[in-house]
Amino acid sequence: MDWKCQIESIGVKIPGSRLTTSELMVKFKTPCIKKFGLLTGISERKICSTGEDSFSLATEAAKNCLSHSKYRADELGMIINCSITKYKDGLSHLYEPSFSTLIRNNIGASRAITFDISNACAGMLTGVYLAEKFIRQGIIKTCMIVSGEYISNLCDHAINNITTSLSSEISSLTLGDCGAAAIIERTADEKKGLIISGFTTLSKYSDLCTGRQNRNAPGGKMRTKAKKIHQAAISESAPIVKEALKKCSLSLNDIKWLIPHQTSRSSIISGANHYLNCFGEKPEQIVITLKETGNTASTTHFLALYKYLSEKQFSEDDNVMLLCFASGLIIGVVIFKMNEMVYRYGSTN
Amino acid sequence: MGAQIKMVSVAQPRFGFHHVNSIRLSARAASQCLADAHIDSCDIGLLVNTGIYRYKNTGEPAIAALIQKTMGNNRTIIKDPDNHKNTFSFDLNNGGCGMLTAIEIVQGSVSSGEIAYGMVVTGDSEPFYRLSKEFTFNSAAAAIILEGSGKSNGFSMFRTYSYPEYSGEFVSSTFFNNEGWHGKGRNILNVMQKESYSDVCVDCAVKSLVNFLNETGKRLDDIDLIIPSQSPLGFTDKLKKRVGMNGNFIEIKKTGNMVFHTAGPLFALKQVWDDHRFKGSKNIIFLTIGSGINVSLALYQN
Numbered sequence: 001m002d003w004k005c006q007i008e009s010i011g012v013k014i015p016g017s018r019l020t021t022s023e024l025m026v027k028f029k030t031p032c033i034k035k036f037g038l039l040t041g042i043s044e045r046k047i048c049s050t051g052e053d054s055f056s057l058a059t060e061a062a063k064n065c066l067s068h069s070k071y072r073a074d075e076l077g078m079i080i081n082c083s084i085t086k087y088k089d090g091l092s093h094l095y096e097p098s099f100s101t102l103i104r105n106n107i108g109a110s111r112a113i114t115f116d117i118s119n120a121c122a123g124m125l126t127g128v129y130l131a132e133k134f135i136r137q138g139i140i141k142t143c144m145i146v147s148g149e150y151i152s153n154l155c156d157h158a159i160n161n162i163t164t165s166l167s168s169e170i171s172s173l174t175l176g177d178c179g180a181a182a183i184i185e186r187t188a189d190e191k192k193g194l195i196i197s198g199f200t201t202l203s204k205y206s207d208l209c210t211g212r213q214n215r216n217a218p219g220g221k222m223r224t225k226a227k228k229i230h231q232a233a234i235s236e237s238a239p240i241v242k243e244a245l246k247k248c249s250l251s252l253n254d255i256k257w258l259i260p261h262q263t264s265r266s267s268i269i270s271g272a273n274h275y276l277n278c279f280g281e282k283p284e285q286i287v288i289t290l291k292e293t294g295n296t297a298s299t300t301h302f303l304a305l306y307k308y309l310s311e312k313q314f315s316e317d318d319n320v321m322l323l324c325f326a327s328g329l330i331i332g333v334v335i336f337k338m339n340e341m342v343y344r345y346g347s348t349n
Numbered sequence: 350m351g352a353q354i355k356m357v358s359v360a361q362p363r364f365g366f367h368h369v370n371s372i373r374l375s376a377r378a379a380s381q382c383l384a385d386a387h388i389d390s391c392d393i394g395l396l397v398n399t400g401i402y403r404y405k406n407t408g409e410p411a412i413a414a415l416i417q418k419t420m421g422n423n424r425t426i427i428k429d430p431d432n433h434k435n436t437f438s439f440d441l442n443n444g445g446c447g448m449l450t451a452i453e454i455v456q457g458s459v460s461s462g463e464i465a466y467g468m469v470v471t472g473d474s475e476p477f478y479r480l481s482k483e484f485t486f487n488s489a490a491a492a493i494i495l496e497g498s499g500k501s502n503g504f505s506m507f508r509t510y511s512y513p514e515y516s517g518e519f520v521s522s523t524f525f526n527n528e529g530w531h532g533k534g535r536n537i538l539n540v541m542q543k544e545s546y547s548d549v550c551v552d553c554a555v556k557s558l559v560n561f562l563n564e565t566g567k568r569l570d571d572i573d574l575i576i577p578s579q580s581p582l583g584f585t586d587k588l589k590k591r592v593g594m595n596g597n598f599i600e601i602k603k604t605g606n607m608v609f610h611t612a613g614p615l616f617a618l619k620q621v622w623d624d625h626r627f628k629g630s631k632n633i634i635f636l637t638i639g640s641g642i643n644v645s646l647a648l649y650q651n
């Protein structure tokens with residue numbers, strides 16, 4: 001039998017410290033960037049405080065997710081960790097064992113199969129794609145996808161290297177830390193199931209955004225050709241979105257909430273305008289949540305979902321589209337109908 | 350429909366160099382695999398990279414995307430709107446078991462008819478030259494292509510067994526050494542392996558193999574070949590003695606203390622693929638072991 005799956009619960013862990021954009025700008029020895037907050041729409045980002053790292057964020061997000069779930073940890077069939085950064089005990093990068101194995105041990109998910117994936121900012125949605133495959137084949141009934149991103153350390157490298165507003169490290173200043181987790185479960189309800197379509201890697205653009213470990217300093221660094229990657233992502237994604245909508249017999253007008261990858265306010269708005277020109281229609285709401293958290297890499301979509309669930313903005317049966325753009329260049333579309341999860345989050349007051 | 354192996358290829362550094370770019374090495378194995386299978390790179394629907402020790406510890410994009418680019422799969426949607434071939438690629442890390450986990454994912458997509466061909470590539474090399482402690486893994490890469498079998502032959506069963514009580518036996522991570530070269534600090538990769546690790550691996554592998562045989566309903570005598578992980582050092586020797594399968598237990602020749610890590614099982618597969626023992630065997634077990642400790646097994650039937 002071919003099973004369907006749905007998102008059962010979501011959890012996040014927002015780190016303890018915050019760094020405002022004005023505090024960040026003060027760190028530059030010579031002011032070279034103007035109106036950064038206005039252009040990106042980011043007024044602050046949450047960053048790890050002492051004792052927090054990718055692993056602790058991921059673990060706490062997993063626990064938070066379980067607290068909203070009907071499942072116990074030992075009922076999970078699989079755990080997939082999807083973070084780009086794998087920092088444990090500060091800025092020590094862990095190669096082996098996998099993060100997911102340690103998260104399993106930490107939360108007591110004794111029966112879960114574990115593995116890590118890495119697919120830049122598309123990590124968690126790639127996790128959804130894989131969870132759906134395993135559930136559809138009947139191998140597992142539940143899967144937790146989890147990610148912890150400690151990427152604010154890239155800011156430190158950028159501050160020392162940016163000398164003009166055209167620097168390739170400007171994008172590093174948008175980054176904030178976060179942990180997120182979601183449980184995907186098997187469902188027999190065809191209407192509530194996830195529709196996953198259009199995951200593709202256009203490797204021609206793979207050199208437009210690269211991140212790697214520093215040789216001489218703790219943490220990493222990232223270089224982005226922001227304008228080029230934005231143009232490629234927007235123009236290449238339109239046919240993929242069109243195909244995904246066609247597959248589920250929907251138009252863009254039928255989408256109540258479009259949650260794009262949270263990079264910057266100006267790029268999201270210009271992307272929305274491009275879609276309006278291409279489709280001649282637009283989704284009812286485009287979600288932008290980066291004002292207080294910045295770009296949190298692979299966790300952005302689930303952080304946005306959690307925020308809107310907590311604010312009780314969603315209604316049952318709303319059509320939601322998650323759209324990811326990630327270095328690679330990876331374009332992915334996930335469409336689903338919001339389920340009864342809306343009643344389990346936020347205060348009724 | 351099942352999923353069967355179409356081709357396997359391996360790559361090692363040329364001219365005896367040890368340190369190489371793991372991405373280029375993996376791309377070389379992948380390109381060779383495509384050429385040997387007479388398949389165009391754009392026909393690969395799913396590409397998964399499972400190498401752990403990556404060139405300069407690249408975090409993004411996924412190494413799989415860089416391999417995809419190097420092997421010539423550079424399609425764009427805007428410029429080739431009539432080309433409906435689609436490739437999706439990502440990295441998967443699961444220690445020494447990653448390769449088999451990725452094969453399970455690709456097998457699912459191939460056997461459902463979602464894609465025609467899927468590829469798993471794996472490759473390791475020292476991330477930064479001479480910036481590691483106790484790094485005893487050969488620079489090596491391997492690639493495998495899976496296709497639909499049309500019958501029930503091919504991969505038929507996958508299982509993973511976990512032994513969390515041994516998660517501290519093998520840990521590899523970086524640490525920042527302030528007293529680096531010329532007063533500059535350096536990120537150093539430190540591979541910490543307890544002396545008992547290979548013995549523990551053998552115990553876990555034997556337990557898992559027994560459970561797996563019970564689940565498949567087969568006896569050890571029914572198994573024609575076992576293709577195991579080639580690390581840690583001494584693992585294959587000890588396991589071979591415990592299991593009692595000499596000729597049908599595939600080992601790669603060792604070079605000193607260096608071992609093949611994630612590419613090890615594919616190097617062993619390549620050996621029996623080339624001497625036609627693989628195609629002449631009916632029941633084959635892939636047995637991989639990785640830190641955690643996780644043991645993944647798969648049954649392949651010709």
